[in-house]
Amino acid sequence: MVASRLRTVLRWLLGLAYGAAGVLHLAAPDPFVSIVPGWVPAPYLVVALTGLAELAGAAALLQPWSHALRIAAGWGLAAYALAVWPANFEHMRMDMAQADGGLGFGYHLPRLAFQPVLIWLALWVSGALSRFRSA
Template identity: 35%
Template sequence: MHSSPFQKIMRILLGLLMVLAGIGHLTFQREEFQAQVPRWLPTDQAFMDFVVLASGIVEISLGLAMIFIVKYRIKVGMALAIFFVLIFPGNISQYTNGIDAFGLDTDQKRLIRLFFQPILIFLALWSTGAWRFLMKKIK
């Protein structure tokens, strides 16, 4: 399956954003990302830090895979979409618990943020050709 030039650009941009987010997890945004650890998980500081660091490593890995592992881009896109689904409870937790982070300092801003996750899931699938692959499998 071939990708359009726009899909390739979006795949690389999404990969770069994932790498940047992953670096943020490990460094300058570490505390901000701890705000997104769901509150139904242990709230021990060491555990929350582990979750942030581990997810940062996963984000960097998936981001680099989006950019460089073109041969398996469909599988990488599916893996990234699954990752976005898995981290969505953190966004819900931030909203339901009214936690300020990343400039999301009102319930309205936190609610609006929730609607971006499906867009990220779609972009991961569409930009890698996984969306077309899955739609063909469904038929």
């Protein structure tokens, strides 16, 4: 019961966070474009597409009608978090190269370390990991 309630609360928090991030990617793309690694083509298009992916993932995660769609959202958001991880490394590299050291390791290292947790969380709150539980 407690785990179920916790999963629901965290699913809503994660969905709202991804929804807010999606809106920000679309409404104010410049900060996101600035950390897109140089090897990624068409940074503005990529940022817009990531914003749309976040919004779609959030909507699918929060909808109440289809458990299968929530599971698909979990897999999609986990893959998304993995795919954008290089941008976090690029942000740290660019930021730490500033004369003042930017935001510093105290900001960047926890952010980088949290990405696998975010991946796991998307899978757990969506129910995607339930099929892997042993009886």
